[in-house]
Amino acid sequence: MKISLILDHIDNGLMALPEFQRGYVWGREQVRSLFSSLYKRHPIGGLLVWATEAKTAKHRGDQELAAGVVKLLLDGQQRMTSLYGVARGKPPVFFDGNAQAFTGLMFHLEDEVFEFYQPVKMKDDPLWIDVSKLLVGGQSGHEKLIETLAEIPEIGIKAVKYSGRISRLLGILDINLHAEEVSGEGMTLEVVVDIFNKVNSGGTKLSKGDLALAKVCADWPEARNEMKQRLASWAAHDYDFNLDWLLRSVNTVSTGEAKFSFLDDLEPDQIQLALRKATKHIDTCLNLIAGRLGLDHARVLFGRFAVPVMVRYLEIKGGALDEVDRDKMLFWFAQAGMWGRYSGSTETFIDKDLECLEGPDGGLDKLIDELRLWHGGLRIEPGHFRGWSLGARFYPVLYMLTRMGEARDFGTGIPLKKNMLGKMSALEVHHIFPRAQLYKRNYDRPTVNAIANFCLLTKDTNLSISDCLPEVYFGEVESKHPGALSSQWVPMDETLWKVENYRDFLEARRELLAAEANARLATLLHGDTRWLAENTRHEVASTGQIVGGVASEAEEQALEEINAWVKDLGLKAGEMSFELSNPSTNEVLGMLDVVWPNGLQEGLTGPVALLLDEGEATLSLASAAGYRCFTSVKDLKAHIQIELLGNDEMSAA
Numbered sequence: 001m002k003i004s005l006i007l008d009h010i011d012n013g014l015m016a017l018p019e020f021q022r023g024y025v026w027g028r029e030q031v032r033s034l035f036s037s038l039y040k041r042h043p044i045g046g047l048l049v050w051a052t053e054a055k056t057a058k059h060r061g062d063q064e065l066a067a068g069v070v071k072l073l074l075d076g077q078q079r080m081t082s083l084y085g086v087a088r089g090k091p092p093v094f095f096d097g098n099a100q101a102f103t104g105l106m107f108h109l110e111d112e113v114f115e116f117y118q119p120v121k122m123k124d125d126p127l128w129i130d131v132s133k134l135l136v137g138g139q140s141g142h143e144k145l146i147e148t149l150a151e152i153p154e155i156g157i158k159a160v161k162y163s164g165r166i167s168r169l170l171g172i173l174d175i176n177l178h179a180e181e182v183s184g185e186g187m188t189l190e191v192v193v194d195i196f197n198k199v200n201s202g203g204t205k206l207s208k209g210d211l212a213l214a215k216v217c218a219d220w221p222e223a224r225n226e227m228k229q230r231l232a233s234w235a236a237h238d239y240d241f242n243l244d245w246l247l248r249s250v251n252t253v254s255t256g257e258a259k260f261s262f263l264d265d266l267e268p269d270q271i272q273l274a275l276r277k278a279t280k281h282i283d284t285c286l287n288l289i290a291g292r293l294g295l296d297h298a299r300v301l302f303g304r305f306a307v308p309v310m311v312r313y314l315e316i317k318g319g320a321l322d323e324v325d326r327d328k329m330l331f332w333f334a335q336a337g338m339w340g341r342y343s344g345s346t347e348t349f350i351d352k353d354l355e356c357l358e359g360p361d362g363g364l365d366k367l368i369d370e371l372r373l374w375h376g377g378l379r380i381e382p383g384h385f386r387g388w389s390l391g392a393r394f395y396p397v398l399y400m401l402t403r404m405g406e407a408r409d410f411g412t413g414i415p416l417k418k419n420m421l422g423k424m425s426a427l428e429v430h431h432i433f434p435r436a437q438l439y440k441r442n443y444d445r446p447t448v449n450a451i452a453n454f455c456l457l458t459k460d461t462n463l464s465i466s467d468c469l470p471e472v473y474f475g476e477v478e479s480k481h482p483g484a485l486s487s488q489w490v491p492m493d494e495t496l497w498k499v500e501n502y503r504d505f506l507e508a509r510r511e512l513l514a515a516e517a518n519a520r521l522a523t524l525l526h527g528d529t530r531w532l533a534e535n536t537r538h539e540v541a542s543t544g545q546i547v548g549g550v551a552s553e554a555e556e557q558a559l560e561e562i563n564a565w566v567k568d569l570g571l572k573a574g575e576m577s578f579e580l581s582n583p584s585t586n587e588v589l590g591m592l593d594v595v596w597p598n599g600l601q602e603g604l605t606g607p608v609a610l611l612l613d614e615g616e617a618t619l620s621l622a623s624a625a626g627y628r629c630f631t632s633v634k635d636l637k638a639h640i641q642i643e644l645l646g647n648d649e650m651s652a653a
Contacts, residue, residue: 003177014070025097026101032105035105039168050071108125109166114131209247238298239301248308250275292404300396329364330524337393379532380514389550410477413480416458448551555612563594575596576594610631
């Protein structure tokens, strides 16, 4: 089938994209490479389409399909979207992605190379031609272009040579692509998705959530866009959730179950109502978590899969809780996050927790009992603060204590809030004993970056302290702002402020942090503190058990910068401080700096991890989990630019 005919089929509603397909994920380099391969007449692979009745075909976009049989693209979406975008000068109706990936593609008539428009390089060179303008203009555009070029003195007779190259470029639309079809009465959505997954076995398969959403969209085509709007509204407030997570909450509201299969029997109006309710309940949860616990952005929102359970409880209670129930629910949320309740088999644990809420004897008490029995106790011990790095599970606990207890800034003495006015008032993580001073004395990385060495201060105060040792600046802080040190759980024994007693300082501060954590959690129980009794099982992690992690603000900034760079290329940002756990025990094994679990291009590439300044243990752990590991920003960028995006020879994609 000629490419031009395929594009016409898309225009006429004879070819579309099935609802379960993900959005467009290619970047500019892949589009450039695709056209380079087509121009050279290199093979780019065929298409796989699902031939089905238009009246039952559930497709992306709002275009009306043609009557009769239509073809839904199962394999070849990225290529055909790119071809359509360049050849028509606009995205296809089913487009969902970054249109800049195919906007401004240029071709140099002398060098025969494709590049995207660069004003300084191209504006005064008539041999750079706009590929979209040429393909849209067709033969008449070809003739006008040759006439224009022939009138330029330095080109003149060469225009004849360039005419052949323009014809070859236009001839891309006449290239035939093999299109294989699947059809028949037995081609249900489940069967077709299974075929899709097998075809894409080298990339990311559709998840249970993808399939569930496809079924929802089959009856309610606007569902995906409605849900993405909800996600965008939370993202604007620094919460990064995905469609699977939101659909899980819709599921728990409507069915009281975790498994997506329970959505199958719901009518579209029931799902629409469930989405409205879930959105309202999620807003309530986030407001409670931020307002009462101080966990007000994605980085500290541990245990996000506890939210669908909370959403179900709010639905059972009609959306309104009294103060005791509200705080008890928040107690459970904090505890579920601290102990990694959902770091293993998420669906299994959500199901168990939902069961605790149902029936005449169900409720929060039963839910908390289930967590206590599973973990072996809910009381925090000093050893639980032995973790290190900004990605450790107990870093959000430190943040929570700072916000709940209104810890005071060392420089101003005022209580700390995340949204304080002024650039220099933004909260930053401060190393009480400066890193430089500790490394100078040969302390290892986990000890230098221990959570017990962290506190939160304003940016201005953090800068003013610089690399001063506590024995130098603590006295001044206490003199100017009495009580500021103790508000941040600093031991007041001045001998512990000396750098030679640093390890003793950590142990003393862990005692204070654990005591404060238990006291703050006890306030959420309104006197019913039975769940904070002595633990029946002691599983306190020792330093070195959990490998890896973000060790400093500078490292965190470097990771954020690479994420921003990746997003500028039209790719998906990675997940920072990614927790690798033992799937059987939920025990945290390591923290990976930033990862792309489904690949930098979902469905096309394998898992990738960027690990900065990590040891062999972290690299081995990540490699064993299936990640391709990079240990420098430079190497990762080279991989993306050269290996991932820069190949001139296109394989079937």
